[in-house]
Amino acid sequence: MSRVFSPSFRRVIRLQILFVLAAALFLWWPSTPSAKPATHVIDMDMTQFAFEPGRMTVNQGDTVVLKLTASDVVHGFYLDGYGLKTRVEPGIAQQVEFVADQPGKFRYRCSVSCGPMHPFMIGEMVVSPNQPFWKAAGVIVIALAGLISHVWFNDTKGVLDEQTQQEQ
Ligand code: CUA
Numbered sequence: 001m002s003r004v005f006s007p008s009f010r011r012v013i014r015l016q017i018l019f020v021l022a023a024a025l026f027l028w029w030p031s032t033p034s035a036k037p038a039t040h041v042i043d044m045d046m047t048q049f050a051f052e053p054g055r056m057t058v059n060q061g062d063t064v065v066l067k068l069t070a071s072d073v074v075h076g077f078y079l080d081g082y083g084l085k086t087r088v089e090p091g092i093a094q095q096v097e098f099v100a101d102q103p104g105k106f107r108y109r110c111s112v113s114c115g116p117m118h119p120f121m122i123g124e125m126v127v128s129p130n131q132p133f134w135k136a137a138g139v140i141v142i143a144l145a146g147l148i149s150h151v152w153f154n155d156t157k158g159v160l161d162e163q164t165q166q167e168q
Contacts, residue, residue, distance in 0.1 A: 037061040044068050046075035049117035056125045060103045066096040076111030103129035
């Protein structure tokens with residue numbers, strides 16, 4: 001078997017070094033200072049059959065303080081994924097406080113039967129993931145690409161070695 005690396009072998013070694021460098025650069029690259037956890041104080045009013053606001057957007061790690069009021073009849077506030085549930089009677093404000101620690105989209109819905117359209121009284125909270133998540137995802141993608149090139153080349157190298165042996 002030839003000890004001299006074939007040109008294609010050298011090319012792939014170079015490619016793999018490139019992947020390692022890319023992953024290292026990605027890790028080393030300073031992330032834009034991710035927003036510090038903020039506190040959102042939100043006045044949320046409930047009427048038949050809607051939440052106002054019907055949509056909240058926060059970043060993961062933020063604290064959310066909800067000041068809940070009901071303007072007509074009794075409503076309820078239930079937040080999926082966070083297990084929050086509060087009954088709100090007209091004239092009596094309720095305060096709910098939590099840390100949005102799970103990224104994703106979460107429905108909030110009315111939890112007190114308040115009329116014919118009660119099942120459609122729904123809102124949405126969007127929690128954007130914080131930076132380290134994207135960084136980790138980027139590293140995984142680069143590592144996978146490197147692994148695939150490694151596996152692919154090991155196959156190719158086997159074929160090349162066989163050819164070299166047959167030639168000798
Ligand atoms: Cu509002 Cu049910």
